[in-house]
Amino acid sequence: MASTPAQVPPAALPGPLTVAALQGLIRERYFATDAARGTPATFMWFIEEVGELSTALANNAPGKSPTPEQRANLDEEFADVIAWLCTLANVNGVDLERALGKYTVKGVEGVKS
Numbered sequence: 001m002a003s004t005p006a007q008v009p010p011a012a013l014p015g016p017l018t019v020a021a022l023q024g025l026i027r028e029r030y031f032a033t034d035a036a037r038g039t040p041a042t043f044m045w046f047i048e049e050v051g052e053l054s055t056a057l058a059n060n061a062p063g064k065s066p067t068p069e070q071r072a073n074l075d076e077e078f079a080d081v082i083a084w085l086c087t088l089a090n091v092n093g094v095d096l097e098r099a100l101g102k103y104t105v106k107g108v109e110g111v112k113s
């Protein structure tokens with residue numbers, strides 16, 4: 001993918017890089033375009049990034065000898081997936097930090113232990 005929200009350096013944020021700050025930054029910069037694209041097309045971008053993450057994970061799997069570029073790409077693809085998930089959440093009015101709150105409470109159904 002040529003240009004993704006994840007390529008914005010964290011230093012562009014006025015404070016710490018939190019889930020809310022990242023989602024807000026992506027909303028601020030891309031919401032008009034993201035809203036016009038809508039959920040179905042945005043979901044396709046998201047899934048494309050998941051596929052790129054899958055390839056990066058395979059390139060860095062145990063027993064492989066990834067190049068420095070392939071190792072750097074692994075970081076990039078994790079960031080791309082989170083960025084596009086933020087975009088999907090923005091388009092659908094989901095506050096990711098609030099939603100993720102369930103993972104901060106022990107014993108909640110559906111939470112991995």
Ligand SMILES: [Mg+2]
Binds near residue numbers: 001049076077
């Ligand atoms: Mg990518």
